[in-house]
Amino acid sequence: MxxxxxxxxxxxxxxxxxxxxxxxxxxxxxxxxxxxxxxxxxxxxxxxxxxxxxxxxxxxxxxxxxxxxxxxxxxxxxxxxxxxxxxxxxxxxxxxxxxxxxxxxxxxxxxxxxxxxxxxxxxxxxxxxxxxxxxxxxxxxxxxxxxxxxxxxxxxxxxxxxxxxxxxxxxxxxxxxxxxxxxxxxxxxxxxxxxxxxxxxxxxxxxxxxxxxxxxxxxxxxxxxxxxxxxxxxKCRCSRRRISSLILSLGRHEAEEILKEQGKISVYCHYCNTAYDFTKEDVETIFSKEGKHEK
Ligand SMILES: [Zn+2]
CATH class of the missing domain: 3.55.30.10 (Hsp33 domain)
Incomplete structure (x- = not known):
């Protein structure tokens, strides 16, 4: 610890x-x-x-x-x-x-x-x-x-x-x-x-x-x-979960545009020097979970 x-x-x-x-x-x-x-x-x-x-x-x-x-x-x-x-x-x-x-x-x-x-x-x-x-x-x-x-x-x-x-x-x-x-x-x-x-x-x-x-x-x-x-x-406040909800707030269209351009979504936290990468599959999971939520 x-x-x-x-x-x-x-x-x-x-x-x-x-x-x-x-x-x-x-x-x-x-x-x-x-x-x-x-x-x-x-x-x-x-x-x-x-x-x-x-x-x-x-x-x-x-x-x-x-x-x-x-x-x-x-x-x-x-x-x-x-x-x-x-x-x-x-x-x-x-x-x-x-x-x-x-x-x-x-x-x-x-x-x-x-x-x-x-x-x-x-x-x-x-x-x-x-x-x-x-x-x-x-x-x-x-x-x-x-x-x-x-x-x-x-x-x-x-x-x-x-x-x-x-x-x-x-x-x-x-x-x-x-x-x-x-x-x-x-x-x-x-x-x-x-x-x-x-x-x-x-x-x-x-x-x-x-x-x-x-x-x-x-x-x-x-x-x-x-x-x-x-x-x-x-202690940094960033986490994979927090960034997932950031991606969610981008909306599916915007997220797919970034994936098309860069092949993945990368988010970097300056405060603790941590990089978070989300593949196409990761992004798909984020949005499909949300879909189930709405029902
Ligand atoms: Zn951080």
Whole structure:
């Protein structure tokens, strides 16, 4: 069975600051396995999925959903991550094999992969009919800074955060995730300056996650309320059944036209890198089942 990540939430600073720590190592490894990500692609998608998991942890309903798209001018192209209130996440990058030399400080060049010009867009559907759409301009392409700008400008929720992904020499993820300090409305000046001082200690968050785990990091910050434990994991919504009903909705005529032209119907899911092929016989079965249904 697929391993799951961990997202822990609590309050600190006399209940004035919401604190979350997520360990996304297992989720990032699953993304690497599915998409054959280069190290820098894994770092970019892993950071994006970590912030997406955090955003999803605020969704009210399990079936509410949220998507994040980072569209920059870097070598990696578009980065997309989607999740729901149950913290089932999926995501992809446009160019998973794009690579860049490491930066001078030996870190992966996430900014070069993402690009420094472009947008970060969040679409949130709480199930009440009108999705919320928030967009902000990219600041550095390092993703944590870009999300911080997004929280401030689009959500009016100043949030200090650090994100990180550590990739080993074998291409696997050793530690990934993030830490998020969000002062609640009316938080005191002391709390705000505490956060400002604290966030700087997490510039190497992926190493801390690898060594201490989310629990260890949280324990160091004296949680004041019972810790809410959530388990984000990689799960795509696509399935052969879902695609069968898509083909059904095309209608028999349209489906037969595609078969005539291409010999089969191929549907590709970007989110999990899975191809579904339907032969003439498969399509026939789909429509004949439907015929029986109607009678
Ligand atoms: Zn899929």
């Amino acid at each position: 697929q391993k799951k990540g961990k997202l822990l939430k609590t309050l600190i600073c006399g209940g004035e600051v919401s604190l979350a720590v997520c360990d996304m190592t297992a989720v990032v490894n699953e993304a690497i396995r599915r998409h054959h990500l280069s190290p820098v692609a894994a770092a970019a998608l892993g950071r994006t999925m970590s912030a997406t998991a955090y955003l999803c942890s605020w969704l009210k309903e399990e079936k509410s959903s949220l998507s994040v798209t980072i569209d920059g001018d870097g070598v990696g192209g578009k980065i997309c991550a989607v999740g729901d209130g149950a913290l089932r996440l999926r995501g992809f990058v446009e160019h998973p094999d794009a690579s860049l030399p490491p930066r001078k400080d030996h870190k992966l060049d996430v900014g070069g992969f993402v690009g420094r010009h472009g947008t970060l867009t969040v679409i949130r559907d709480d199930g009440d009919g009108i999705p919320f759409v928030g967009t902000s301009a990219l600041l550095t392409g390092e993703i944590a800074e870009d999300f911080s700008a997004y929280f401030l400008s689009s959500e009016q929720r100043p949030t200090a955060l650090a994100l990180g992904v550590r990739i080993g020499t074998d291409g696997k993820c050793l530690g990934a995730g993030g830490i998020f300090f969000q002062p609640l409305p009316g938080a005191s000046e002391e709390c705000l300056s505490f956060i400002e001082g604290a966030i700087g200690k997490y510039s190497n968050i992926s190493l801390l996650i690898e060594e201490e785990g989310a629990e260890g990091i949280l324990a160091g910050l004296s949680p004041e309320t019972p810790i809410e434990v959530r388990e984000p994991y990689f």
